[in-house]
Amino acid sequence: VTTPGSDRPVEADFHTAMSVTSFLDHEADLLDRVELEEWLGLWCADPMYVVPIDWAQPDPAADEFYRGPGRARVCIVYDDRARLEQRIRRLRSQYNWTQNPPVRSQRMISSVVLHPAAAGECIVTSKFMLALYRMSRGEVAVLAGHLHHRLEMLDGGGFRILGKIATLINCDASLEDMSVLF
Amino acid sequence: MRWASSSVIGRELAMTGYRVVRCAREKEQTMTDATTVTISRSGADEHRIGREAYLSNEIFERELERIFGRSWVYLAHESEIPNVGDYRLSWIGRQSVIVTRRQDGEIGAMYNRCAHRGSTICAEATGNSRLFKCPYHGWTYDDTGSLLAVALSSGYADETFDKATHGLELVPRIGTYRGFIFGSADPTIIDLTDWLGDASRMIDAFVEQSPTGKIKLSAGRHLSRVRANWKFIGMDGYHLNFVHRSVRDALGETDPNDAAGSLQLDMENVTSERSPNLTRDLGNGHVRLDYWPSRIDEIDARVADVEKSDAGRKYVALMREAYGKERAEELIAVASPHTAIWPNLQLVDIHVRTIRSLAPDLTVVEMAPAMLEGVPDEINVGRVRQHEFGYGPSGFISPDDSIIFERCQLGLQAGGNPTIELNRGAHRVRVEDGMLTGHFTDEVTQRGQIRQWRAQMSDGEA
Secondary structure, three states: OEOOOOOOEOOOOHHHHHHHHHHHHHHHHHHHOOOHHHHHOOEEEEEEEEEEOOOOOOOOOHHHHHHOHHHHOOEEEEEOHHHHHHHHHHHHOOOOHHHOOOEEEEEEEEEEEEEOOOOOEEEEEEEEEEEEEEOOOOEEEEEEEEEEEEEEEOOOOOEEEEEEEEEEOOOOOOEOOOOOOO | OHHHHHHHHHHHHHHHOOOOOOOHHHHHHOOOHHHHHHHHHHHHOOOEEEOHHHHOHHHHHHHHHHHHOOOOEEEEEHHHOOOOOEEEEEEEOOEEEEEEEOOOOOEEEEEOOOOOOOOOOOOOOEEEOOEEEOOOOOOEEEOOOOEEEOOOHHHOOOOOOOHHHOOOOEOOEEEEEOOEEEEEOOOOOOOHHHHHOOHHHHHHHHHOOOOOOOEEOOOOOEEEEEOOOHHHOOOOOOOHHHHOHHHHHHHOOOOOOOHHHHHHHHHHHHOOOOOOOEEEEEEOOEEEEEOHHHHHHOHHHHHHHHOOOHHHHHHHHHHHHHHOHHHHHHHHHHOOOOEEEOOOEEEEOOEEEEEEEEEOOEEEEEEEEOEEOOOOHHHHHHHHHHHHHHOOOOOOOHHHHHHHHHHHHHHOOOOOOOEEEOOOOOOOOEEEOOEEEEEOOOOHHHHHHHHHHHHHHOOOOO
16 A cells, blocks of 8 residues: 555555455445445445546545536536435336346456545545446446545544545446446 | 449459448448338338338438438537637537637538548547648648648649648538537538527527526536437437336435426426327427426426525526516526427437437437526536436436337337337327427327438438
8 A cells, every 4th residue: 555656655554554445345345236225324424426527537635626616517426415315216216227137246446545634534546347247238348447435434443435436437438327336 | 433433342342252341322222122111111101110210221321311411410519619729529420520610710510531541630529729630641731621731742743733622521511500500411401590490499498598598518418328229319208207217216205396306296297198298390300398388387486496596596687687577487497498409409408419320229329418608606506416317327317218228229129010109199189389289298209200200211202
């Protein structure tokens, strides 16, 4: 675990780095197992979940950007808590034709990097590859991109997601159904 | 000339043993029986259309020539190229087009094909440049398409090579209406104003959501890739409660004051048997879902809803000042003309939708929410959020449409009945306000589009 632009590893202890990595893996696993309500439980009360259409992203506090000037920009997903809950209810609806039959996913999170953050918070970037199997087509589609997480470090261990930006490498291209959560 | 060269190439290919790929022009001359039947069957009965119209490569090639090649095709919006030198790429059918704001301030459109060996000269979707240089051999053009320079020019003799005749091919006709830029590959096409006809009033209602009458496509856009025929991207009032039923489940107990909540109420009210709303056939293939009746009924509530915020109160005041109380409130209440302008432009909710057909079973839909000039920023931020809720690849509405169109494309592979049905409401269609009109769920819109399709696809006798 290193800090970009710095010639030495982040002073954050090894334990924090390991906990962050395993938190991201846990989150990915919940999404692949479609444990969406449990996944929602990882989020804070006033979150920001964004899938942008722009490849160039401001650094480092991308979720803060989308709470501010980035609000004027069209996004693929721009969810506050209420919209995120609605999104999950829609994924659960038997009338959601994009999930009829359900789309399976498996994802890998890698290249986890910790960045300087406010006290009690972690800013983490990572890269993902996500395979989607749409049964109705008999095809696997592969998506790739990078993630930005702003996490609150909880007393007694663990994290809560304050903001998350998922940027696809083809975010500005034409995309098929992206009902999947990143 | 094309004939001669293509048959020479054909003989050469035959000699090498390669299969000859027939070009579109040859196909047009030798339209197969299946294509003739598909076009003429729908000609004989406008309540049906042949399934081949959605499947056949031959028909698709003919559409590129007859529909996209002989219509006013929407290219871009002026707000996308506001400054001198700005350009964006667009398409007429499969042909790439560069739309430019030239040095003289005028709008131009030229095919993105070097006059020499045919490379595209521009690869970026948008940008600013006064020169376009081909990457292949360096031929350089200005933004009017004139050839300025060829590299190593001694290879071209002055007596036989005239730069003036080696410029970029221009799109023969360009027209604009209230910021919307259209182009036509057909130099003999009727004027844009006549082509738009009554649909121009719908463009008026769309841009007059702004007190200055101007919109900007400046907030970004969604691009959705749909594995289905472009003609499915239509105007259908019948499907809402079926295809989009998951929206109701999503919203659950949502506050009806939320933009999304009011959409839910809309869905319940507008598509029932007792809905006062209408489908309209504006002629020339332009059609519309007419929400006016239900929204005018709720005019006070709808205006009051907008006036709940400071920004909303300012917006309503600006609108009243610009258009007078009555017209302003009507515009605000109706909010969107929900109109499809043949063949590739739609004004749906608050976005400008462009339909780009790539293959019989592949379509890209561009959806750009319209930002209003001269309103508080919060109004436009609200419009962006309202748009994202429904549209784009992760919206609550678009993905279900795309999947259902894909299912139609798959389902139509099945033979049997050679046609699909577009006859809903045929028994109760009437003329109202000078146009064919039906119940909101009737297939007046589909029939209006197919009538135009048939007229352009056949040899004009339809």
